[in-house]
Amino acid sequence: MTATAAPVRVRRKVGFWWFALSAAAIAVFAALPYLTSSLPSLAEADNGLAANYAHRPATVQFALYAHIVGAALALLLSPLQFAARLRERAPRLHRVVGRTVFGAIMVGGAAGLVLAPFSSAGIAGTLGFGALAVLWVGSAVTALRAIRGGDVEAHRQWMVRTFALTYAAVTLRLWLPVLIVAQVAAAGVDGQTAFDRAYLVVPFLAWVPNLLVAHWWLRRR
Ligand code: HEM
Numbered sequence: 001m002t003a004t005a006a007p008v009r010v011r012r013k014v015g016f017w018w019f020a021l022s023a024a025a026i027a028v029f030a031a032l033p034y035l036t037s038s039l040p041s042l043a044e045a046d047n048g049l050a051a052n053y054a055h056r057p058a059t060v061q062f063a064l065y066a067h068i069v070g071a072a073l074a075l076l077l078s079p080l081q082f083a084a085r086l087r088e089r090a091p092r093l094h095r096v097v098g099r100t101v102f103g104a105i106m107v108g109g110a111a112g113l114v115l116a117p118f119s120s121a122g123i124a125g126t127l128g129f130g131a132l133a134v135l136w137v138g139s140a141v142t143a144l145r146a147i148r149g150g151d152v153e154a155h156r157q158w159m160v161r162t163f164a165l166t167y168a169a170v171t172l173r174l175w176l177p178v179l180i181v182a183q184v185a186a187a188g189v190d191g192q193t194a195f196d197r198a199y200l201v202v203p204f205l206a207w208v209p210n211l212l213v214a215h216w217w218l219r220r221r
Contacts, residue, residue, distance in 0.1 A: 070108030128203020
């Protein structure tokens with residue numbers, strides 16, 4: 001083992017577990033309230049964005065649930081695909097999980113696109129979440145086409161981009177409290193106003209920096 005091999009391995013392990021655990025935490029905790037309580041009772045308790053959906057037509061509510069189940073499944077399972085040892089030892093498992101993640105992204109992304117025009121963030125949400133949904137589905141389809149064509153390197157790169165977009169669900173929930181606390185502390189803005197303002201930028205802030213970091217990381221390698 002070279003002197004630099006050990007720190008690189010440790011860094012990779014720490015990175016893997018950070019992504020796996022943060023993705024699992026958000027997949028479970030963001031989705032759970034919607035799967036254990038009705039929209040009207042969540043709206044009454046002012047939980048998440050339920051109030052924005054409790055009075056919507058059944059098709060929009062159906063899209064919300066399809067989105068939450070599909071996207072949460074994709075977020076939960078995606079990190080497994082980056083575990084090199086698992087890929088080498090159980091290639092069939094990699095294929096089965098890969099197909100499941102692909103299907104989950106198609107459902108979660110298509111439903112996300114249906115929800116975008118109803119976003120609580122208005123036009124910013126429609127554009128930001130809408131673009132995210134289109135890029136998410138497009139990136140996953142490109143990754144699948146690459147591996148079907150036998151191009152493993154292109155597949156790997158498109159899966160990194162796809163995960164950077166999937167991970168928007170985590171970064172959105174990290175940016176929100178940071179932006180709210182910054183406004184309350186620096187400008188004495190009240191909590192609700194701070195949330196409303198922060199929610200105008202997170203539809204883009206949740207995924208544009210992720211894509212830039214993924215791009216930088218791929219070039220570096
Ligand atoms: C990456 C592509 C994604 C897109 C395009 C997308 C899009 C959307 C949109 C448009 C909404 C409605 C937001 C609003 O009303 O303002 C929403 C809500 C929601 N999404 Fe996603 N989303 C994505 C990923 C995910 C992932 C990976 C999860 C996994 C947990 C997730 C979980 C949720 C939940 C739980 C809600 C309900 C809102 C809340 O209470 O936080 N989404 N999403």
